[in-house]
Amino acid sequence: MTQGPMPVVPRPLPGEAIRSWVSRSGTRYGLTTSELLALLRGGIGVEHSRLWALDWQEDVELEALLTRASRLDAGRIEALRALADGWPDPADWHRWTLAWCPACVREDLVQYGESYERAAWRLGFYVVCPKHHATLVTACPGCSSHGARFGPCAGRQRLLCDCCREPVEAAGGDVPLGRPMAVPAVQAELLRLASGAVGVSPLWAGTPAGGCATLVRDFAALLLRPGWNGWGLARSKEEADRIHRRGLADLQPLAARDLLGRIGAILATVAFWEGHGDQQSGQWDQPGDGGFSSLVHRLSADEQDSLRASAAGWGPRLAHVVEVTVLRDQVERRCAAAAGNLARQEAAWARQAANRYVMEARRRIAARAARRAAAVLLQRRGPSQGPTGFSGPI
Ligand SMILES: [Zn+2]
Numbered sequence: 531m532t533q534g535p536m537p538v539v540p541r542p543l544p545g546e547a548i549r550s551w552v553s554r555s556g557t558r559y560g561l562t563t564s565e566l567l568a569l570l571r572g573g574i575g576v577e578h579s580r581l582w583a584l585d586w587q588e589d590v591e592l593e594a595l596l597t598r599a600s601r602l603d604a605g606r607i608e609a610l611r612a613l614a615d616g617w618p619d620p621a622d623w624h625r626w627t628l629a630w631c632p633a634c635v636r637e638d639l640v641q642y643g644e645s646y647e648r649a650a651w652r653l654g655f656y657v658v659c660p661k662h663h664a665t666l667v668t669a670c671p672g673c674s675s676h677g678a679r680f681g682p683c684a685g686r687q688r689l690l691c692d693c694c695r696e697p698v699e700a701a702g703g704d705v706p707l708g709r710p711m712a713v714p715a716v717q718a719e720l721l722r723l724a725s726g727a728v729g730v731s732p733l734w735a736g737t738p739a740g741g742c743a744t745l746v747r748d749f750a751a752l753l754l755r756p757g758w759n760g761w762g763l764a765r766s767k768e769e770a771d772r773i774h775r776r777g778l779a780d781l782q783p784l785a786a787r788d789l790l791g792r793i794g795a796i797l798a799t800v801a802f803w804e805g806h807g808d809q810q811s812g813q814w815d816q817p818g819d820g821g822f823s824s825l826v827h828r829l830s831a832d833e834q835d836s837l838r839a840s841a842a843g844w845g846p847r848l849a850h851v852v853e854v855t856v857l858r859d860q861v862e863r864r865c866a867a868a869a870g871n872l873a874r875q876e877a878a879w880a881r882q883a884a885n886r887y888v889m890e891a892r893r894r895i896a897a898r899a900a901r902r903a904a905a906v907l908l909q910r911r912g913p914s915q916g917p918t919g920f921s922g923p924i
């Protein structure tokens with residue numbers, strides 16, 4: 531093979547990631563992705579980091595080589611990325627541990643004789659398969675270890691377990707979506723915006739397109755706090771920064787699904803506040819314990835200030851809702867503190883009054899006892915005894 535067109539190159543499959551397509555092309559010649567690209571570059575290898583980055587950023591040289599070798603239009607290769615130009619910090623949304631839909635992988639095998647990686651499966655906010663209504667998985671159904679990757683197997687591409695090296699298309703592994711129902715709606719909206727679509731759904735309460743990713747990140751960072759429903763992550767400054775940047779991408783899909791559901795519930799609460807919750811019926815959970823007021827109430831005063839500052843980037847409507855919610859919570863806290871002070875003052879007064887009453891009662895009891903003792907003494911001495919206690923002849 532030379533740097534010219536390759537004789538056989540598979541076409542990209544629906545939603546396929548660039549690396550998956552390059553990998554499938556390599557399998558036709560018994561080459562790994564790295565080996566194929568090195569061949570196209572005249573024997574010069576490509577660093578792994580550069581190879582991975584093909585998923586989220588343009589690589590002019592490699593894409594020109596792939597265009598020439600595959601005779602595919604450059605635009606078609608570029609369109610394989612799930613994240614369009616302008617999506618903030620695309621590398622931080624990249625999930626390093628592959629998650630996949632077992633039903634999709636099995637169907638691929640039947641339909642194409644091989645399986646392939648969807649670009650969306652690497653996105654931290656992509657947690658459910660909209661076709662099969664199942665949560666993505668990361669564990670091999672055979673040996674239960676986490677970690678699998680697409681690789682060559684008898685001239686075709688298969689999903690192979692990193693541990694047992696077996697294909698993982700076997701039955702099992704599907705996790706039903708279940709609740710919360712907001713997740714598919716949040717995920718679909720994020721995917722639509724990430725792919726460069728213009729116009730934001732009313733579900734986002736007026737958040738500008740560029741602010742939706744920020745909003746999800748900010749909420750994820752707020753929710754991923756120590757002690758928050760068992761998350762229990764460390765919260766050093768570095769850890770907090772990392773959670774803010776990569777919170778969703780570093781979570782297992784099940785945990786990320788839970789978090790997206792909570793974000794959906796918060797947005798639903800905001801929508802109900804604004805009186806257009808009916809638009810979201812059937813798609814979003816009803817606001818409840820995971821609602822926005824509840825979240826705000828659990829934050830410290832510093833975190834509430836941080837939330838207000840963050841909300842400035844979410845659009846004026848959400849910023850207004852955040853402002854009102856925080857202020858209302860602060861008033862409630864002051865009322866609760868004042869009521870607590872009053873209760874403490876009343877309790878202190880009651881204690882003092884009780885002490886005074888007890889002391890007075892003791893004093894009266896002691897006085898009465900003294901009077902009785904004196905009366906008894908007088909009775910024993912008889913009526914002729916004088917006050918000195920001396921009687922009889924001298
Ligand atoms: Zn699927």
Ligand SMILES: [Zn+2]
Pocket residue numbers: 670671672673674675691692693694695696
């Ligand atoms: Zn395995």
